Amino acid sequence: MDAAISKSFEPLIRPAGLDGVLVSFGDALTEPANRAALAFATEVEKAGIDGVEDCAPSLVSVFVQFDPVHLEFEALVDRLEALLRDRNWFDAAMPEGRRFIRVPTVYGTDLAPQLDEAAKAAGLSSEEAITQLAESRVRVQTIGFAPGQPYLGLLPEAWDIPRQTALTKAVPEGALVVAIRQLVLFSVSSPTGWRHVGQTALKLFRPDSDTPFFLRPGDEVQFVPATPDVLKHHADDPNGGAEIEAIR
Amino acid sequence: MTRALNVHRIAPGATVQDRGRTGYRAFGVSCGGAADRLALAEGAALLGQSIDCAALELPGSGGVFEATAPLRIALTGAPMRAQMDGAPLAWSASHAVPVGARIEIGGALAGSYGYLHVGGGFQTPVRLGARSVHLAAGIGSAVQAQDVLPVAEDTGTEVGLCLPQDTRFEGGMLRMVESFQTGFFDPPTRDRFAQTIFRRDARANRMGMRLESEGAGFSTSEGLNILSESILPGDIQITGDGTPYLLLVESQTTGGYPRLGTVIPADLPRAVQTPAGGTMRFRFVSRDEAVQAQRRMQDHLAQLSKLCRPLVRDPSQMRELLSYQLISGVTAGDAPFSEE
Numbered sequence: 001m002d003a004a005i006s007k008s009f010e011p012l013i014r015p016a017g018l019d020g021v022l023v024s025f026g027d028a029l030t031e032p033a034n035r036a037a038l039a040f041a042t043e044v045e046k047a048g049i050d051g052v053e054d055c056a057p058s059l060v061s062v063f064v065q066f067d068p069v070h071l072e073f074e075a076l077v078d079r080l081e082a083l084l085r086d087r088n089w090f091d092a093a094m095p096e097g098r099r100f101i102r103v104p105t106v107y108g109t110d111l112a113p114q115l116d117e118a119a120k121a122a123g124l125s126s127e128e129a130i131t132q133l134a135e136s137r138v139r140v141q142t143i144g145f146a147p148g149q150p151y152l153g154l155l156p157e158a159w160d161i162p163r164q165t166a167l168t169k170a171v172p173e174g175a176l177v178v179a180i181r182q183l184v185l186f187s188v189s190s191p192t193g194w195r196h197v198g199q200t201a202l203k204l205f206r207p208d209s210d211t212p213f214f215l216r217p218g219d220e221v222q223f224v225p226a227t228p229d230v231l232k233h234h235a236d237d238p239n240g241g242a243e244i245e246a247i248r
Numbered sequence: 249m250t251r252a253l254n255v256h257r258i259a260p261g262a263t264v265q266d267r268g269r270t271g272y273r274a275f276g277v278s279c280g281g282a283a284d285r286l287a288l289a290e291g292a293a294l295l296g297q298s299i300d301c302a303a304l305e306l307p308g309s310g311g312v313f314e315a316t317a318p319l320r321i322a323l324t325g326a327p328m329r330a331q332m333d334g335a336p337l338a339w340s341a342s343h344a345v346p347v348g349a350r351i352e353i354g355g356a357l358a359g360s361y362g363y364l365h366v367g368g369g370f371q372t373p374v375r376l377g378a379r380s381v382h383l384a385a386g387i388g389s390a391v392q393a394q395d396v397l398p399v400a401e402d403t404g405t406e407v408g409l410c411l412p413q414d415t416r417f418e419g420g421m422l423r424m425v426e427s428f429q430t431g432f433f434d435p436p437t438r439d440r441f442a443q444t445i446f447r448r449d450a451r452a453n454r455m456g457m458r459l460e461s462e463g464a465g466f467s468t469s470e471g472l473n474i475l476s477e478s479i480l481p482g483d484i485q486i487t488g489d490g491t492p493y494l495l496l497v498e499s500q501t502t503g504g505y506p507r508l509g510t511v512i513p514a515d516l517p518r519a520v521q522t523p524a525g526g527t528m529r530f531r532f533v534s535r536d537e538a539v540q541a542q543r544r545m546q547d548h549l550a551q552l553s554k555l556c557r558p559l560v561r562d563p564s565q566m567r568e569l570l571s572y573q574l575i576s577g578v579t580a581g582d583a584p585f586s587e588e
Contacts, residue, residue, distance in 0.1 A: 015425070015535070018510065018535070059475050060475060069542050145503065151502075188385060
């Protein structure tokens with residue numbers, strides 16, 4: 001990893017409400033910062049700090065929830081700072097057992113009505129937009145927002161487009177949405193400020209299964225163009241017709 | 249006969265709730281659980297059982313229920329009109345329910361979320377470590393008419409206890425602390441936020457509530473291109489058009505709209521119980537003050553069972569039971585337990 005990049009941001013510890021702490025490894029999404037967040041979250045969990053109740057990585061940060069009465073904020077910060085000094089977190093390895101997954105995706109049409117609008121925001125024709133999105137091999141940087149729901153990136157620079165000012169009332173399960181060089185694949189129907197550019201038949205969250213979450217941080221995904229008929233064909237397959245291979 | 253509660257009629261969106269699930273945030277599942285954690289603890293105290301027991305959360309109004317076995321129940325949270333076979337039932341109290349008795353719970357007289365607890369707790373399926381239904385995540389579903397809710401064995405016997413009526417059902421002042429994105433908002437915007445009277449939007453749910461106000465919104469120019477970051481219940485998120493949303497137990501785990509501050513856990517019961525159209529204001533407090541409030545809340549929760557007193561037909565007790573209705577302007581004659 002580029003040492004110059006990894007040295008440029010000192011990890012930052014800030015309060016998140018009364019009972020949370022956020023440890024950030026960057027203010028923008030970079031691969032080293034994402035690696036650092038994933039690895040540091042695992043380390044905090046392993047440390048088993050008394051008074052810490054939950055811990056989860058986001059894109060470039062780790063959120064630590066604690067009991068502020070039994071563990072003072074300052075004491076927790078000391079512990080976290082000690083863990084931060086242990087090593088250079090920016091060159092941590094990716095999680096084990098990663099996979100490459102190709103997911104059939106309908107771009108545009110009435111199934112994904114904001115493709116044209118998003119392409120315009122990115123300064124591309126709709127055809128160029130589909131080509132760029134379909135050729136991008138993106139990585140799961142974190143799971144969040146909703147159950148099993150991935151943030152994926154990074155897309156080419158043209159896709160550094162803002163979220164909408166108003167929320168879309170609801171996108172369906174399996175919706176592929178875009179903003180700020182990232183894709184999100186929705187695991188439940190939800191309101192969103194991101195633009196709906198593609199539709200898949202993936203079921204990312206299976207609450208009654210032994211393995212309820214389909215994607216994991218570090219997995220790589222490509223959204224392969226498909227017709228609405230292909231999608232319909234995969235409607236009963238929780239994997240939505242996805243092809244899965246191990247990354248070695 | 250199996251121990252169960254038959255549901256004859258039920259308010260839309262009623263769900264079985266316990267203290268929710270921790271440890272799944274990394275998988276995108278927020279904690280969820282009872283919207284009003286204090287009400288959950290009050291029910292456990294009234295029935296002398298674990299706070300892990302699951303209860304039925306009733307948003308805005310209740311329903312009609314029938315016991316298939318002798319049950320103990322407790323009613324907590326937003327006070328609602330309640331009757332058993334036509335006789336009024338005191339709210340914030342525990343009662344014995346014979347086999348076949350019909351419990352009718354009407355609309356909320358104040359507040360938003362009422363709770364029906366049963367001795368032993370509801371024994372609905374455990375998913376991802378909890379019985380809590382998480383509507384936003386699609387874990388379980390709302391209770392429907394004709395459902396049969398299984399009830400676990402009850403080791404307790406005591407009924408006829410009550411807790412003093414609380415005043416958290418009318419909105420009011422909510423304390424908040426600064427969070428890691430408060431700095432995105434300039435001081436004049438923060439000050440204006442703290443001076444604004446907000447109204448709870450009628451569409452509020454377990455995910456959050458839109459805060460309506462007169463005048464300009466609270467947008468920040470830095471708001472729309474920041475990275476999605478962790479959310480916790482109590483966060484006040486400002487969407488792109490400047491509208492504030494108070495995020496609650498079933499909110500998403502991360503989000504990209506900036507957060508102006510975070511309502512402290514001790515004030516979340518008051519926040520969620522703000523009735524539709526009710527008003528609230530926000531005040532920034534120091535971390536020290538917030539920790540003090542947290543300590544007082546934990547002490548209060550630990551003391552709840554000591555605050556339970558016998559429910560008696562005593563005029564002085566009566567006044568206390570009725571005080572809530574008198575304060576909120578509902579005539580005493582309308583009180584569901586005016587003949588208690």
